[in-house]
Amino acid sequence: MLGASEAQRFEEAARFRDQVRTLDQIRQRQVMAAASGEDMDVFGFHQEGSQLAINLFHFRGGRAVDRRELFFEDLETFDPSEFFSALLNQLYLDQPYLPTEVHVPVDFEDRETLAELLSDMAGRRVHILSPQRGRKRALLELAARNAWLSFQRRFRVSKPQARDVLKALAEALELAKPPQRIEAFDISHIQGKDTVASMVVWEDGKMKKSDYRKFIVKTVPQNDDFASMREVVGRRYRRLQQEKKPLPDLILVDGGVGQLHAAAEALEAAEIINQPLASIAKREEVLYIYGREHEPVELDHHSPALHLVQQIRDEAHRFAITFHRKRRGEKELTGALEEIPGVGEKTVRKLLEHFGSVRALRSLLPEELSQVVGQAQARRVWEHFKRS
Numbered sequence: 371m372l373g374a375s376e377a378q379r380f381e382e383a384a385r386f387r388d389q390v391r392t393l394d395q396i397r398q399r400q401v402m403a404a405a406s407g408e409d410m411d412v413f414g415f416h417q418e419g420s421q422l423a424i425n426l427f428h429f430r431g432g433r434a435v436d437r438r439e440l441f442f443e444d445l446e447t448f449d450p451s452e453f454f455s456a457l458l459n460q461l462y463l464d465q466p467y468l469p470t471e472v473h474v475p476v477d478f479e480d481r482e483t484l485a486e487l488l489s490d491m492a493g494r495r496v497h498i499l500s501p502q503r504g505r506k507r508a509l510l511e512l513a514a515r516n517a518w519l520s521f522q523r524r525f526r527v528s529k530p531q532a533r534d535v536l537k538a539l540a541e542a543l544e545l546a547k548p549p550q551r552i553e554a555f556d557i558s559h560i561q562g563k564d565t566v567a568s569m570v571v572w573e574d575g576k577m578k579k580s581d582y583r584k585f586i587v588k589t590v591p592q593n594d595d596f597a598s599m600r601e602v603v604g605r606r607y608r609r610l611q612q613e614k615k616p617l618p619d620l621i622l623v624d625g626g627v628g629q630l631h632a633a634a635e636a637l638e639a640a641e642i643i644n645q646p647l648a649s650i651a652k653r654e655e656v657l658y659i660y661g662r663e664h665e666p667v668e669l670d671h672h673s674p675a676l677h678l679v680q681q682i683r684d685e686a687h688r689f690a691i692t693f694h695r696k697r698r699g700e701k702e703l704t705g706a707l708e709e710i711p712g713v714g715e716k717t718v719r720k721l722l723e724h725f726g727s728v729r730a731l732r733s734l735l736p737e738e739l740s741q742v743v744g745q746a747q748a749r750r751v752w753e754h755f756k757r758s
Contacts, residue, residue, distance in 0.1 A: 388519055395512055396434060408432055410471035412506075413454070414513025416521040420445045423521035424457070425513045428469075439520045442688075443681060444577050451478040458484060458498070460691045468492040473499050475510050524677075532575050539675040542667050543659055545646050549619035550574055553606075554682045555633070556624040557587075557598045558690035565590060567602040568690035571618075572682045584693045596632040599623060604636035617645055624683050626651045627663050634660050650683050710754050717743050721751070731755065 371386035412427040424440035440457075455478040462468060468488055477500045488496040501507040536548035552572040559565040571581040585602040603621070610617060621637075623629045630649040637645055647660040657667040657679065669676035724742045725731055731739070732755045739748035 385522065388522075392516060392519060395515070408471065409469040410473060411469050412473045412509045412513045413457075413475060414510060414515070414517040415450070415475060416514065416517040417445075417448055417450075418521070418525075420448075421521070421525050422448060422453075423517045423524060425517040425520055426461075427509070427513055427516075430469075437516070439524075440684060441520075441524050441677065441681060442684065446579075450476040454478055455480055455484070456688060456691045456695065459695065460687050462488055463491075468496050470495070471497045471499060473501060473506055473510055475514065476500060535674045535678055538673070539678060542669060542675055543620070543646065543648055543657065544662075545620065547619070549646075551618040552620045552622055552682055553618040554622040554624070554686040555599065555603060555606075556683070556686040556690040557595050557602075557629075558687075558694040559593065559598075564694065565593075565598050566690060566694045567598060568686050568693060569602070569606060570682065570686045570689050572678075577682075577685055582689060584689075595625065596628050599625070599629050599632040600636045603633045604639060607637060607642055608640050611640060611642075617642065620646045620648065622679065622682060622686075623647075623649045624652065624686060625649050627658055630658050630660055630663065650679055655680070710750050712750055713747055717747055 371383050371390060374380075374383035374386060408429060409431065410429045412429065414425045414427075416423050420443065422442040422445060424442075426438040426440070427434050428436040428438070454474050454476055458472065458474070462472070462484075468491065481498050485496055485498045488498075499506070501510060533548065536550075539545070540548045550573065554570050554572070555567060557565065557567050565587040567585040567587060569583040569585070571578040573581070583606065585605065587598045587601055589601050590597045603623070607617065621633065623633045626649060630647065633647055633649075637643075637647065649658045650656070651658070654666075655671070655676070657669070659665075659667065720742050721731055721739065725734065731751065734752070736745070736748045736752045739751055742748075743751075
């Protein structure tokens with residue numbers, strides 16, 4: 371800090387000053403937390419416009435043992451409650467170890483439901499809390515402060531030129547040229563049920579949401595991420611072949627070597643060869659390249675090339691989780707409709723095919739529903755939604 375100040379690099383000196391203050395705060399909070407010996411995760415966020423930074427502190431035995439940064443760009447909307455609901459589903463549903471407490475800066479609608487699910491997975495009680503006062507509130511504020519600093523470093527400092535980032539990524543993954551289009555896949559389910567997948571697209575420097583695709587896994591009867599990845603990758607690129615469309619410069623899958631090989635098998639079955647393919651493992655944040663899996667690529671955690679891959683992977687995960695939650699909710703509501711006396715599966719299917727969704731059905735009057743089904747059934751469905 372002093373060196374930057376003496377050289378009259380005052381903005382840089384100010385950043386160092388903020389980092390020193392943050393380190394002091396961390397030391398103070400660790401002393402506070404160490405007395406209790408708790409295992410907990412603490413989230414903080416800072417958002418401006420379409421850009422968002424998340425900081426996650428892992429406390430184990432009462433001490434901060436790790437800190438994780440997550441970044442999101444090009445957010446169309448940001449509702450903190452909905453976002454943290456999706457994020458916690460994304461981060462914890464496939465984790466081998468769960469903390470006793472998870473502290474989030476905002477409450478959300480399915481907090482208790484998710485806490486019960488995590489408790490069942492852990493075999494002990496897992497609490498999801500949003501403290502409003504005291505020591506744990508101070509930890510939330512500390513995480514928010516660090517998220518603000520992460521935001522400044524990521525979005526405020528001058529970014530390297532896009533061409534340099536892509537060149538670095540091409541070198542790391544041994545691509546013939548810097549990629550202009552990347553398609554990324556992720557699988558989502560809860561304990562093997564209602565498996566879905568997402569594909570997101572990064573093209574010419576930004577996410578291309580018009581090309582995103584959703585998949586309902588059809589041929590895998592149980593919890594098998596590898597078989598699910600094999601199915602959706604095969605479906606995607608057989609479709610491109612039929613439509614005579616070009617393949618992407620890079621296919622990216624979320625997961626380790628198993629998911630990588632599953633995607634490769636799907637491409638091989640479609641007789642697609644020499645297609646650049648890589649995977650990124652969530653926990654280790656290392657890249658596996660098909661054909662040289664024994665030499666995983668470990669980019670520096672501050673590498674812009676790694677940040678780009680993480681951004682694409684996180685977007686694929688977000689999109690998959692959002693689709694899965696929506697589909698699960700629709701199935702639960704559909705099941706509830708079928709339990710209405712006098713309303714069976716055929717009636718529900720007719721209504722959904724005609725009106726599109728359960729949400730649309732909620733807003734209709736009996737006379738509108740009776741355009742598709744009988745008046746008595748229409749009245750029963752309307753009364754059901756009125757009560758709920």
